[in-house]
Amino acid sequence: MKSFMSMKYASLKPYVPGEQPLSVNELIKLNTNESPFPPHEGVVRAAGDAAKRLNLYCDARARELCEAYAALIGVSPDEVLPTNGSDEILYWAFLAYGDSDNPMAFPDITYGFYPVYASLLGVPARVVPLKDDMSVNVDDYIGIRAHTVLANPNAPTSVAITKDEIERLARANPGHMLIVDEAYVDYGGESCVSLIRKYENLLITHTFSKSRSLAGGRLGFGVGCAARIAELNAIKYSINPYNVSSLTQAAGLAAIEANDYYMAKAAEICEIRDDCAEKLRDLGFNVLKSSANFLFLSYGANDARPLCEALRARGILVRHFVGPRTLPYIRMSIGTRGQMNTVLEAIRAILREG
Numbered sequence: 001m002k003s004f005m006s007m008k009y010a011s012l013k014p015y016v017p018g019e020q021p022l023s024v025n026e027l028i029k030l031n032t033n034e035s036p037f038p039p040h041e042g043v044v045r046a047a048g049d050a051a052k053r054l055n056l057y058c059d060a061r062a063r064e065l066c067e068a069y070a071a072l073i074g075v076s077p078d079e080v081l082p083t084n085g086s087d088e089i090l091y092w093a094f095l096a097y098g099d100s101d102n103p104m105a106f107p108d109i110t111y112g113f114y115p116v117y118a119s120l121l122g123v124p125a126r127v128v129p130l131k132d133d134m135s136v137n138v139d140d141y142i143g144i145r146a147h148t149v150l151a152n153p154n155a156p157t158s159v160a161i162t163k164d165e166i167e168r169l170a171r172a173n174p175g176h177m178l179i180v181d182e183a184y185v186d187y188g189g190e191s192c193v194s195l196i197r198k199y200e201n202l203l204i205t206h207t208f209s210k211s212r213s214l215a216g217g218r219l220g221f222g223v224g225c226a227a228r229i230a231e232l233n234a235i236k237y238s239i240n241p242y243n244v245s246s247l248t249q250a251a252g253l254a255a256i257e258a259n260d261y262y263m264a265k266a267a268e269i270c271e272i273r274d275d276c277a278e279k280l281r282d283l284g285f286n287v288l289k290s291s292a293n294f295l296f297l298s299y300g301a302n303d304a305r306p307l308c309e310a311l312r313a314r315g316i317l318v319r320h321f322v323g324p325r326t327l328p329y330i331r332m333s334i335g336t337r338g339q340m341n342t343v344l345e346a347i348r349a350i351l352r353e354g
């Protein structure tokens, strides 16, 4: 069959999202790092109220949302840009800053969308291996003559680096952007938001998909100095001015009002995570030190696929990344205490069966 697709996409390998089964009732879904907790009731109510005005376009600038989020994180409204999930702001950053003279550097093991955006946009990728312990070595990026994108904490490894290390990199490469994807920062990482006025090359991305139980609503933010946000707004108004729906703007605003609820839930996830990690280590697993709402674990050096399949047979979904260094690992999101007890029981049973 003839293809009409431009040849420039001939080698495009799209991102592969984790499985979203249509019926999740009998499954324990630990494969896409969502929150196991429902949105706050105020969020449900706000989205319902907003639905009554769906005949009208949403506020393209999302002013109320910008003001509320800026106040929450201690910046000014012109330093934030709400987007359709943080995937959108990441995409726009690649669009705005990457080109054939300005490659994008990122680790060999990180969020799968970075290589996809680079390939889609024809931006050369500089892939930098993580250290043997799966942490980022900031020195590898100093003087690299490329923009850098780092997830901190990183995914799927769960490992964080310090704010001091991020600052050292921002200072060392003033001629290039440093994009820090803080999707998991509420689970024990150190945010770099307070550095945006000091380093005009810094862009931070946030999401409401994880700690704020809003993955289906699609809400993310870019946070940077006013000049960077203005540039990214130029991209936004060239693509999709109404990028955050009125339902999501209302839900996001209500989620900010319910911040205490979400932060308490994030703290609960951290407790369950640390408990679960300890029990898995006792069973002989190698579990990386996690600052996120998931664990990255291996059992010996073998392919983790049989373990994934055994878990799947028991109704437990986890994620496995087929890559030379990730093959022995599974990434398991942290669910409720009850869910994690069931998972630990299942793992014990699988190990007994050999």
Ligand SMILES: *Cc1c(COP(=O)(O)O)cnc(C)c1O
Binding pocket: 033, 084, 085, 086, 087, 088, 111, 151, 154, 155, 181, 183, 206, 207, 208, 209, 215, 218, 219, 220
């Ligand atoms: C989940 C995730 C995102 C966020 O995706 P959304 O588009 O906001 O749902 C961004 N970066 C990383 C590393 C993630 O794991």
